[in-house]
Amino acid sequence: MTSLRLAVQDAFKQAVAGLTDDPIDVPVQEVPEGKPGHYGTPVAFMLAKALRRPPPEIAADVVARFVPPPGVLRAEAVGPYINVFVDPGGFVQGLLQRPLDQPPRDEKVIVEHTSVNPNKEAHVGHLRNIVLGDAVARILASAGFNVEVQNYIDDTGRQAAESLFAAAYFGQTPPADAKLDRWYGELYVRLGEAKEQDGDAIEAGVTDVMHALERGERRDDVAAIVQAQLETFWALGVVYDVLVWESDVVASGFLERGLDVLKASPYVTQPSEGKYEGALVMDVSSFIAGLEEPNVVLVRRDGSAMYVAKDIGYQFWKAGLFDGLAFTPFAEQPTGGTLYTSDPQGEPSPDGRQFAHAQDIVNVIDVRQSHPQTLVRAALALSGTEEGRVASEHSRHLAYEVVTLEGQAMSGRKGITLAIDDVLVEATDRAAAVVKEKNPDLANAEAVARSVGLGALRFAMLKSEAKRMIDFRWEQALNLQGDSAPYVQYAHARAASILRAAEAEGLQDADADFAQLSELELGLARQLARFEDVRDEAAAALAPHLVAQYALDVAASWNAYYNHRDENGRPDTAVLRSEPGLREARLALVRETARTLAHVLGLLGIDAPDAM
RNA sequence: GCACCAGUAGCUCAGUGGAUAGAGCAGCCGCCUUCUAAGCGGUAGGUCGAGGGUUCGAAUCCUUCCUGGUGCACCA
Known part of the structure; x- marks a missing residue:
């Protein structure tokens, strides 16, 4: 809440305090268009029952007791509502140069996003994950959190093994100029088709590669694919702090240590008979209600771990309960910062960086x-440890709905996809055509086209709630x-x-006469004043769409003012062309508008060109 | 079957306890002697899936039902 709204709230509280002994929450909201006043409260409704009097009477009483804080002209009862009138000049001045980010606070949050299997190129389904995770990370940082972005590399999974095996199976080696994620992705699809004729041999070959991956023997091949994927993510303007490889998580013993913790839990057993004979199972019924089958297998009868078990170790590490991973720089990111990677040959704190040890964990997964995801949190909660319980409570699954392609479900396996690389090219081309038409003389037209095309794409992924399905249409x-x-x-x-x-005209801010500002400027200024609330709400709810919707609101208010x-x-x-004095005051408001718009777009990872 | 999510204007979506339910697209009517018309103004369009309940007040909370989607493997 802005300081002015807080002051209004305090003044209302003071006025109300004389009427009732009960502490009462006083909501302060924007007055709807067309009603008198600027900010108002329905607090009279809330007092009506206790005071046994009609709300309009109470409203009049509150108005009589209301002492306007600086910047507020007066209060007025509007039926049962109590509205205050704000001084436009003072309000605008109070907005200027306000900090748009919360001061950094000592609370670390890990945002894990992207985590695309390292065996194919990323498609527009992944795009939603990447853009959503990136925006959440930016918003949390603006809200004052210490944010660490992690990208999990599932290098021991079946998908990576299939792509690597496919190259050998078809006797292919990548051309020097190939983009490896795409190249392997095509072979992956071909291998899927070939399974119908040659299933057994392919299965055996894939299994061999999986074992090699577990021994860390094909790390460089996978890293080359990861590098190719990163080129795409960087082109989107997305950066990461650290890549965490599944093989490293396993090699660090997090799996065993996680399992050791769980084995001590009363909810975890190893039945000697029945359906689950020989397996390690966990009863999650006390965490998840209404299950037909309360038991979840953590370790199979053959001794191999399920995904959930592996992920538990990873989550424990994120929360700082396990240590032992080592890191090394992986790349300098074109859009900023060193990207680190887990690496057995690395060191625990390269360049003084400490990873993990987060208070809050956000996992962006469809x-x-x-x-x-619920099972993992259940395991943490039921681990029987206080740390596990805390980690469970502080980890959140940011679930987003899938993206379909012209109504069709996307499938990497079947090759029904639309690559991010291709969409980016198309987006830039379309934007370039518009730039050329609208502003043929624009100096940096190419860069603007990229900003506009990419911006449109990101915005389309962010403007609706995450739980809303998106059907991708050009x-x-x-x-x-x-x-x-x-x-x-x-x-x-x-x-x-x-x-x-x-x-260019040499106008000076010092010449501004804010007293000349009126209701016109106040409308725009009130819109700008909403920013802090929007930012903090978006951070708390992990909801970038609130920021996107707000960006539209500010732009609309500014356009309405402009016209x-x-x-x-x-x-x-x-x-x-305004009178001197008014001109400079308006200019200050325009500067604040531009600053706010650029910052809001920045939270969504979207550029704000100065001309287009 | 059980669980989760969704159902708001022709279409795509905002709006989760307060004042006449908003926007974009599509439709219709206007506005560049221009601080960038990628814009602005107006008009038309809604039993907020249905029923019950809580409340001074419900699109918003509770409940039942309907429709659509997703999930419920010793896969991930």
Whole structure:
């Protein structure tokens, strides 16, 4: 809440305190369009029962007792509501130069996202995961958290083995200029088809490669695929702090140590007879209600661990309960920072960096994995350790719905996909065509086209709630008008253009006369003032769509202000043609608008060009 | 069968206890003698899936039902 709204709330509390002894929460909300006042409260309703009087009477009483804080002109009872009127000039001034990020606080949160199997190129289904995780990480950082982004590399899984084996099976070696994730992905699909004729031999070969992977023998091959995938993620403007390889997690003994902890739990048993004879199972019925089958297998009869068991060790490590992984730099990321990787030859704290040891854990994984994710949290909670219980409570699964392709489910195995690389090219091309048409003389047209195309794409993935299904259609995903990133970017460019002209004219902020500002400016300023609430709510709910929707709101308010006309239909908000004094005050508001728009877009990982 | 998610304007979606339920797209009517029309204004369009309940107040909370999606392996 802005300081002004807090002050209004306090003043209401003071006024209410004389009427009742009970401490009462006083909500302060925006007054709807068309009603008198700017901020208001329905608190009179809440007092009605205790005071046994009608709300409008109480509202009048509260108004009589209300002492306006600085910046507030007066309060007025509007029926049962109590509304206050704000001084426009003071309000705008209070907004200028406000910090848009929370000061850093000593609370670490790990965001695990992407985690694409290292055997194929990423498609638009993965795009949602990547963009969502990246936006959440940015929002959490802005809300003051110490954020560590992890990308889990499942290098011992079946998929990686299949792609590597496919190359050998078909006798292929990658051409020098091949993008390896795509190259292996195509072979992976071909191998799937070949299984129908030659299933047994392929199965044997894949198994051999899986064993080799477990021994760490094909690490370089997998790393080459990971490198190729990273090129795509970097092109999206996404960066990571550390890659965590499954083989390293296993080799570090986290699996065994996790299992040792669990074996001491009363919920974990190894039946000597029946359906689960010889397996290690966990009874999760006390954690998950309504299960037909309360037992979950952690370790198979043959001694091999299930995914859930492996993940428990990884989650324990994230929470700082296990140590022992070593790290080494993997790459310098073009968009900033060193990317580290787990590596048996590395060191525990390279360059003084300490990984894991997080208080909060966010796992960005699609909704179909909700069940196994719940099992992992159940295992942590039922481990019988206090640390496990805490880790369970502080880990959240950010579940997002799947992306379909023109109504069809995507499938890497069947080759029904749309690669991010291809979508990026198309997005940039479409944006470039529009830039050329709208602004043929634009200096850095190519860079702007990239920002606009990528922005449109990211925005399409973020503007709705994560639990909403997305059907990818070109026209919608690359929409350059309406509810889209380019709409917001354009609003920003417009503001930037005014600021450039003002600078060329040598206008000085010091000449601003804020007293000349009116209701017109206040409307826009109130929109800007919502930012802190939106940011903190989005961080708490892991909900970037709130930020995206807010970006649209700010752009719309600014565009409405920009185009405003008086009763005679003449523009009455032309900043640079305003009277001196008013002109500079308006300019300050425009600067604040541009700053807010750029920052909000930044939280979504979207550029804000100064011209387009 | 059990569990989770969704159902709001023709379409795609915002809005999770407060004031006449909002936006984009599609439709219709306007606005560039321009601080960038990738924009703005207006108009039309809604039994907020259905029924019951809680509340001064419900799209929002509870409950039953309907429809659609997903999940319930010694896979991940």
